Amino acid sequence: MENRVTEQTSAYDNLQDMSVRDILTGINREDSLVPGAVAKVIPTMEQLVERIVERMKNGGRMFYIGAGTSGRLGVTDASELPPTYGVPFDLVIGLIAGGDGALRKAVERAEDDPEGAWRDLEPFRPTAQDVLIGIAASGTTPYVVGGLREARRHGLLTGAITCNPASPVAAEAEYALEAVVGPEFVTGSTRMKAGTAQKLMLNMISTSVMIKLGRVEGNRMVNMQITNAKLVGRGTRMIAEAAGIGEEQARELLLRWGSVKEALGHIGK
Incomplete structure (x- = not known):
């Protein structure tokens, strides 16, 4: 050695x-x-x-x-x-x-x-x-x-x-x-x-x-698991910024669909 x-x-x-x-x-x-x-x-x-x-x-x-x-x-x-x-x-x-x-x-x-x-x-x-x-x-x-x-x-x-x-x-x-x-x-x-x-x-x-493998979009972790308050907040901001909507609506969408990617995919549908 x-x-x-x-x-x-x-x-x-x-x-x-x-x-x-x-x-x-x-x-x-x-x-x-x-x-x-x-x-x-x-x-x-x-x-x-x-x-x-x-x-x-x-x-x-x-x-x-x-x-x-x-x-x-x-x-x-x-x-x-x-x-x-x-x-x-x-x-x-x-x-x-x-x-x-x-x-x-x-x-x-x-x-x-x-x-x-x-x-x-x-x-x-x-x-x-x-x-x-x-x-x-x-x-x-x-x-x-x-x-x-x-x-x-x-x-x-x-x-x-x-x-x-x-x-x-x-x-x-x-x-x-x-x-x-x-x-x-x-x-x-x-x-x-x-x-x-x-x-x-x-x-x-x-x-x-x-x-x-497609787990990031732009520079965002859109597939992250929302397992705590910090990550819910981060995901809410991602959706609000990407979709141009208010944080209250963004949070509601995130919690409904479980991920940033899914929430963004259902906006406008």
């Missing part, structure tokens, strides 16, 4: 002796390097997204697999898509080594099982029409390496999100997104820059896929 960028020694030392201002400034300085590293993977990400959209338009699903921070980020991204874009909860599925209990508490050695990811995927009956994205900051996690290898053997489209160059995880994926953000502020703490880079890449992939 000594040659892995994510494990290299921080450019900062004696952190315990730094002032709070200097700690915060240092972290922020390191964070500013992340968008540039992510920008370099856009050409590969573009190809991956286009192929994901093609498969999902034909009934395919997308799975994320990861361990620790990487797994939590995948589960978070997947869980936010149904309320945001009104898609079925099982269209994009996030799996973490050790199961859902690992979202809150680390499960010992779960990430070291190369057969664990496919075992976790099997209840969903993956097919060659599906997509698997493996997420691993180090690019060495056996859970992710094994999952990608088996998925590819079964004909799934595979992608990888990593923060080390030329990693085993990248070698197993058809499309490897390698955002090399450099050593962490706290040596080896990949929940920091690497985690931020992974979050940005997941945002980019899932958002662009949702847009291309």
